[in-house]
Amino acid sequence: MEQVFYNSTRGSIKNISSSQAIIKGIAEDGGLLVPEKFPYVKDMLVKMKKMDYKELAYFIMSRYLTDFEESELKACIKGAYGSKFDSQDVAPVKKVGETYFLELFHGPTLAFKDMALSILPYLLKTAVKKQNINKEVVILTATSGDTGKAALEGFSDVEGTSIIVFFPEDGVSEIQKRQMTAHKGKNTHVVGVLGNFDDTQNGVKEIFTDNEYSELLDKKGYMFSSANSINIGRLIPQVVYYFHAYLNILSEDEIAKDEKVNFVVPTGNFGNILAAYYAKEMGLPINKLICASNDNKVLYDFMGSGRYDRTRQFFTTISPSMDILISSNLERLLFEISGKDSEKIKELMALLKDKGVYDITSEMKEKLYDFYGGYAKEEETKNTIRKIFKTKGYLMDTHTAVAYNVYEKYLEETKDDTKTVIVSTASPYKFTSSVMTSIDEKYAQFSDFKLMDEMSKLSGLDIPQPIKDIETRPVIHKTTCPRDKMKDVVSDILNI
Numbered sequence: 001m002e003q004v005f006y007n008s009t010r011g012s013i014k015n016i017s018s019s020q021a022i023i024k025g026i027a028e029d030g031g032l033l034v035p036e037k038f039p040y041v042k043d044m045l046v047k048m049k050k051m052d053y054k055e056l057a058y059f060i061m062s063r064y065l066t067d068f069e070e071s072e073l074k075a076c077i078k079g080a081y082g083s084k085f086d087s088q089d090v091a092p093v094k095k096v097g098e099t100y101f102l103e104l105f106h107g108p109t110l111a112f113k114d115m116a117l118s119i120l121p122y123l124l125k126t127a128v129k130k131q132n133i134n135k136e137v138v139i140l141t142a143t144s145g146d147t148g149k150a151a152l153e154g155f156s157d158v159e160g161t162s163i164i165v166f167f168p169e170d171g172v173s174e175i176q177k178r179q180m181t182a183h184k185g186k187n188t189h190v191v192g193v194l195g196n197f198d199d200t201q202n203g204v205k206e207i208f209t210d211n212e213y214s215e216l217l218d219k220k221g222y223m224f225s226s227a228n229s230i231n232i233g234r235l236i237p238q239v240v241y242y243f244h245a246y247l248n249i250l251s252e253d254e255i256a257k258d259e260k261v262n263f264v265v266p267t268g269n270f271g272n273i274l275a276a277y278y279a280k281e282m283g284l285p286i287n288k289l290i291c292a293s294n295d296n297k298v299l300y301d302f303m304g305s306g307r308y309d310r311t312r313q314f315f316t317t318i319s320p321s322m323d324i325l326i327s328s329n330l331e332r333l334l335f336e337i338s339g340k341d342s343e344k345i346k347e348l349m350a351l352l353k354d355k356g357v358y359d360i361t362s363e364m365k366e367k368l369y370d371f372y373g374g375y376a377k378e379e380e381t382k383n384t385i386r387k388i389f390k391t392k393g394y395l396m397d398t399h400t401a402v403a404y405n406v407y408e409k410y411l412e413e414t415k416d417d418t419k420t421v422i423v424s425t426a427s428p429y430k431f432t433s434s435v436m437t438s439i440d441e442k443y444a445q446f447s448d449f450k451l452m453d454e455m456s457k458l459s460g461l462d463i464p465q466p467i468k469d470i471e472t473r474p475v476i477h478k479t480t481c482p483r484d485k486m487k488d489v490v491s492d493i494l495n496i
């Protein structure tokens, strides 16, 4: 297999191995680590058709994680995609009307983050061993709702690691919050930040790139890594399910060999849709990557104008995992469409930090051709949930509904009849109140927890096992902190 090395988008790191990249999480210059090239596998799609999820995961991931031995990577995959998923298929594709839903919420925390965070702890542990590191790895995570619980689940009681999750105290659903604050695990810490997700993510990134603090940590026997999609070890496992979805539809003869499909991705931090872009670069026949936003439509505006402008009102919406104005992984796309120009990326990221706004060049904008941006207002999201449930009997969560609504607008505008896959990122059970009141306002009188039963009665879907007893689970993690005290909280937790 051809070796693939990793570079920082901002130029300070060149040619490190995949295990080094996974351990690092983010480069010291604040840049993100990217593969130097994309392995091309289009000619092998027919061969891949016969693979189950684990075989496919090995096929794709082994082309990126080239310093992992076959036995090491296979062990990671086996550990990750087993009994914790409630579907044999791991990521089933459901046809609803003429559209396909790629359901990524069958893992232990009911969101797509499980697809990568089930395997990241295994990859990290293997990488640490390969690099002969004998420090405790502290996983710092910022979450707008879903990553946090998936990371806690993945890293709980993993030897040689501890995990600290920061979430916006008032910016997640009740069920998301309880999933995190009631989480058990000796090495886990959960902290509510008195700010929004951008504050939370910026705070974490500042800690990561504080070199003096890293030195202190090093002396005390610790090192940081990330469970967010800034870590390339989060992103690569996500590429797999785009192939899986395509091959699934191909096997069902819904499309012909080499026929292109569209993917519609509810987007916040840009990791999920970037994984689809990586799949396209690897030769997966993709027509459009439809980037769906909620009222925090910074990406929609960017796709249309080439101007990224985070200086705007931040909205707390019913699709909280997408309430983000600084979309981390866009930096990786900018790097690709600039012709891997790290000087340009440094300039744009400095503008983003200092002024909150940057413009890409017209050449870069042309390369956004693969993408289509759209957004759904709150009422549109609610109407979509109600309409699709009433007309097709399919119950979606709020994030998936944003994607579906944007797809309807795309269809209306383009009349594109390419087969389309909606990426369904979370179970409706994580957002019971928003989903149920979309169907009928009468549900507004019940709490999120009580609505789990109502949802089950209405939809005929069983309450997922991992959250059955969530209402009565005691809250263990009660710490909150202002945005500018996050580093102090980390120091307290680590006792340094």
Ligand SMILES: N[C@@H](CCOP(=O)(O)O)C(=O)O
Pocket (backbone or CB within 6 Å): 142, 143, 144, 145, 146, 147, 148, 227, 228, 229, 230, 268, 269, 271, 272, 321, 322, 328
């Ligand atoms: N939507 C995310 C925000 C963090 O994104 P990530 O993909 O970088 O982990 C969440 O639910 O926490």
